[in-house]
Amino acid sequence: MQRLILFIVFLFACGSQARAQTATLTAARTDTLRLSINEAEKLFTQNNLSLLSQKLQVNAAAAAVIQARLFSNPTISVEQNIYNPQNNREFDVSKSGQLIVQVQQLFQLAGKRNKRVAVEQLNARMTEYQYFDLLRSLRFELRTSLLELSYLLQNLKTYSDRIEPVRKLVGAFETQYSKGNVALKEVTRLKALIFSLENQRLDLLNQINQHQADLGILLHVEPNVFVLPVIDQNQLNQVTAQLNLPELLQTATQNRYDLKIYQTGIAQQEANLVYQKSLSVPDLTLGGVYDRQGSFVRDYTGLQAQISLPVINRNQGGIKIAQQLLEKSKLDYEQYQNQVEQDVVTAFSHVLTTNKLYSDFDAKFSQDFDKLITGVTSSFSKRNISLIEFIDYYETYTESITQMLQLQSNRARALEEINFAVGAPIIKYQ
Numbered sequence: 047m048q049r050l051i052l053f054i055v056f057l058f059a060c061g062s063q064a065r066a067q068t069a070t071l072t073a074a075r076t077d078t079l080r081l082s083i084n085e086a087e088k089l090f091t092q093n094n095l096s097l098l099s100q101k102l103q104v105n106a107a108a109a110a111v112i113q114a115r116l117f118s119n120p121t122i123s124v125e126q127n128i129y130n131p132q133n134n135r136e137f138d139v140s141k142s143g144q145l146i147v148q149v150q151q152l153f154q155l156a157g158k159r160n161k162r163v164a165v166e167q168l169n170a171r172m173t174e175y176q177y178f179d180l181l182r183s184l185r186f187e188l189r190t191s192l193l194e195l196s197y198l199l200q201n202l203k204t205y206s207d208r209i210e211p212v213r214k215l216v217g218a219f220e221t222q223y224s225k226g227n228v229a230l231k232e233v234t235r236l237k238a239l240i241f242s243l244e245n246q247r248l249d250l251l252n253q254i255n256q257h258q259a260d261l262g263i264l265l266h267v268e269p270n271v272f273v274l275p276v277i278d279q280n281q282l283n284q285v286t287a288q289l290n291l292p293e294l295l296q297t298a299t300q301n302r303y304d305l306k307i308y309q310t311g312i313a314q315q316e317a318n319l320v321y322q323k324s325l326s327v328p329d330l331t332l333g334g335v336y337d338r339q340g341s342f343v344r345d346y347t348g349l350q351a352q353i354s355l356p357v358i359n360r361n362q363g364g365i366k367i368a369q370q371l372l373e374k375s376k377l378d379y380e381q382y383q384n385q386v387e388q389d390v391v392t393a394f395s396h397v398l399t400t401n402k403l404y405s406d407f408d409a410k411f412s413q414d415f416d417k418l419i420t421g422v423t424s425s426f427s428k429r430n431i432s433l434i435e436f437i438d439y440y441e442t443y444t445e446s447i448t449q450m451l452q453l454q455s456n457r458a459r460a461l462e463e464i465n466f467a468v469g470a471p472i473i474k475y476q
Contacts, residue, residue, distance in 0.1 A: 076270050077270055078271075079273050081276060082277075086189075086265065106173075117159070121150045150352075151333065153332060156327035158327075169314060186465065187264065192261070194257060195261070197455040201451045209243050209247065215236055216236045216240060219232060239440060242441075295387060305383060311375040312379055334349055334350065393467035397464055399460075401460075
């Protein structure tokens with residue numbers, strides 16, 4: 047009897063702790079932001095810091111193209127004598143002093159400048175593709191978080207609705223126990239049921255708060271904002287169009303920006319190979335010189351031309367490196383193209399599997415089960431069924447509702463995986 051009483055106290059304390067944790071988790075967010083998927087995407091593209099940061103990287107790559115187009119600056123050098131021993135003058139700037147002035151300009155031959163611009167343009171294009179690939183990944187995270195959060199909130203409501211009737215039963219049974227009409231073990235078993243339901247509810251709250259944290263980062267909203275997804279379930283059931291695998295593969299080839307990065311990598315290495323070959327041609331430096339006193343005539347002026355002789359260094363190593371990197375980029379592209387095709391096939395198979403399971407599911411299951419559990423609660427309060435039957439019904443109900451919502455969540459995620467795999471939102475919501 048003492049152990050039984052201690053167990054009751056333990057259940058009561060655990061239930062109180064779970065309710066306190068629930069209140070703490072929900073009270074941290076005071077403002078509610080209701081968003082549909084499209085509204086969330088608009089806010090996301092405006093506020094997401096990762097996208098804004100990558101956009102700056104795109105601008106920096108565009109600036110690198112501007113820099114590559116610029117010509118080299120001319121150089122000027124001046125030599126002035128420090129001391130003139132003939133007239134004992136320091137820094138003699140008169141006609142009797144020595145002064146040398148040189149002006150030089152570098153001219154890149156073999157089209158090096160244009161070839162370097164071509165490399166930087168392809169690099170800028172790759173940076174832009176990286177931005178769109180980041181957008182694809184973050185959009186997938188955003189949409190799946192919203193959809194999963196919607197089903198978690200529905201599941202949380204189910205647990206909240208089911209806990210209250212049991213709590214009322216516990217209160218009634220405690221009253222009857224004090225009068226000696228029911229056994230202590232029945233009160234204890236009902237409290238154990240509440241404890242189990244509260245723990246499952248707390249686990250849901252933890253998942254909800256994790257999604258809230260993820261959405262807060264993705265949307266860049268204040269920490270006290272609770273994002274409430276507004277999802278039309280009827281519309282969600284209609285978004286599954288007739289998906290065709292060959293069309294999906296073609297769409298992925300056209301819209302997967304991560305694949306375009308590898309494709310552009312080939313063009314970039316080809317441009318780099320051309321540029322490395324141009325480096326084997328030496329550059330020409332032209333200039334002029336003025337020498338006041340140091341030449342064979344006074345006030346000497348001359349033309350200068352300078353070019354290195356490509357005898358030893360013809361950039362053989364740079365050309366070889368570029369050739370190897372070009373072959374590597376072709377293999378990488380072929381490998382990644384195969385990976386993209388596998389992603390599409392896997393996502394397509396997942397959609398078919400989840401859709402088949404969902405279509406076989408009775409749409410009235412939830413409503414029928416709600417009526418059943420209400421009747422079971424009423425029957426138990428009237429003592430028409432036993433405690434064991436009542437608890438079995440309750441546990442079966444909560445588990446079945448959870449699995450039903452998980453199935454809907456998995457189906458919604460599978461649809462989003464199609465969008466993610468093909469690189470374009472072919473499955474859209476209003």
